[in-house]
Structures are given as C-alpha cells and as structure tokens.
Amino acid sequence: MDELMPRRVYGTDADEPHPGPRPGHVYRELCGGPLDGLLLDVTGWTETERATGAPLRTDIGRFGPGGHSVYRPRPADPARWDWQGDAR
Template identity: 45%
Template sequence: MTEHTRPRIYGADHDCTDPSSTRPDREYVRLDGGPLDGQLLEVTGLTADERTAGAYLATPYSVYGPSGRTSYGPTFSHPDGPWVWEDDVP
C-alpha cells in the first residue's frame, strides 16, 4: 500500500504530518461505510464489552451537520473488525 492510499486514523489532527501512521503497539479497526468509510479507529484499551458496543463518533459529514455523530459497530460474523456504519445520530 502506498503512502497516499493508507487509511487515515480517526481523530488524527488535520495538521498532523502523517495522519495515516499506525503504531505497532496500538490496535485499530477499519470503519466500513458511512461518512468515515476507510478510516481506522484506535481501539487499544477498550474492554471486550466496549468493543461489542461499538462507538458514536463525531463527524462533520453526518446528516445532522458538523454537530452530528455517526454510529459504528462490529458485526457478529466479524467481531474483531471491520466496524460497519449503522446510522447517523444527532
């Protein structure tokens, strides 16, 4: 994978010199579908219950505008990822 095709890390600062740089001591899941499609979410330190529950993530691209959130979670067939888009929430 080339530098320009590596997925962006969710939450990386926009002025970060390499927003797609993963760290070997961290765990990530890929976000599939929805407004954050293709980004990686760091899940290091999440408990098994937290990983099962998924996450509401802030995004300027939801149907609710910049103050909206979007929901991603694991599927039963792939509990370790990727997390799939579920819906936008206010």
Template identity: 55%
Template sequence: MNGDEQLLRGRVYGHDHDDPDPGPKPGRTYAELVGGPLDGLLVDIHGWRTEEVNDGVALTTELGRWPGGRALYDPRPGDPRKSGPGVACRFHYTGDTP
C-alpha cells in the same frame, strides 16, 4: 505487502488530514470503519475490553446527515476479530444521530 499493511496506511480517526503522520502507530490496535461518512478510517481501540468493542462507537463528524452529529458504527456478529496490534476488526456504519 499484505492487506493489513496496506490498510494501515490509512488515516486514524481524530487526526487532522494535514497531520504529518495521521496513520496508525506500531503496536496499537485498530478497527476499520466500513461504509458511511467515515469509510476507510481507522479507530484506535487499543486497550478496549471486549464489551467496549462490542458496543461500537458514535463518532463526531461534519460529514454525516447532521453536521456536528455522530456517525454510528458497530461490529457485526460473526465478523472475524484478531487480537494484538494492527487491524483487529471492522465497525460497520449503522446510521447517524444529531
């Protein structure tokens, strides 16, 4: 099993921990969250334009500095990206906002 296959065994943001199938779906594209309160989760970015991926995400979480606030994740310039299904890139934690 390669690294992407192991990573795809992770949970997708927005799926409940008790969801019978919280993992990634075949044929979809994901970003891995690195650091911060949502470390290790995947975000479904299937169908996003390059500009949308470049903007990163602000994800609601109860685990950040402000419960119910948002954890901010952005791609790093120069980080590798691939096209197609699976884990295409990484979003790195940059902070929290209320």
C-alpha cells in the same frame, strides 16, 4: 487498500505528518457511511466496549457539526465496524 499510502486514523487531521496507524495500537476498520475507510484506535478499550461499537463524532454526517455516526462490529468480522446511521 493502497499499500503505498497508509490509512488515516479517525480523529487525526488529513494534513498531519503521521495520520496513520501506530505500532502497538489496536484498530478497527470503519465501513460505510461518512467515516468509511478510516481506522478507529480501540487501544485501551474493554472487550465490552469493543463488542458494542460507538457513536463517533463527525461534522460530515447527516446532522453536520456536532453530529455522530454510529458504528457497530460486524458479527462475522469484528475487526470491521459497519455504519448503522447518523445521530445528533
């Protein structure tokens, strides 16, 4: 990771003045697939939600606008969520 350039959080626009992580928030790193390298803000999610993963809306996945990319926690490292595939 480039320490000089903060990582972007899923759901923020690349041209936002502060698209990176915010203090006091909890994040998961998205690994693989169209959202690779983004951080997902899971602040306020329950432990069950954090353990399950999520389908994340994205226009750059297999199904284009309105599609989702599914990410699940990595069993050996739940701070990283691995791409499982795309869905409508």
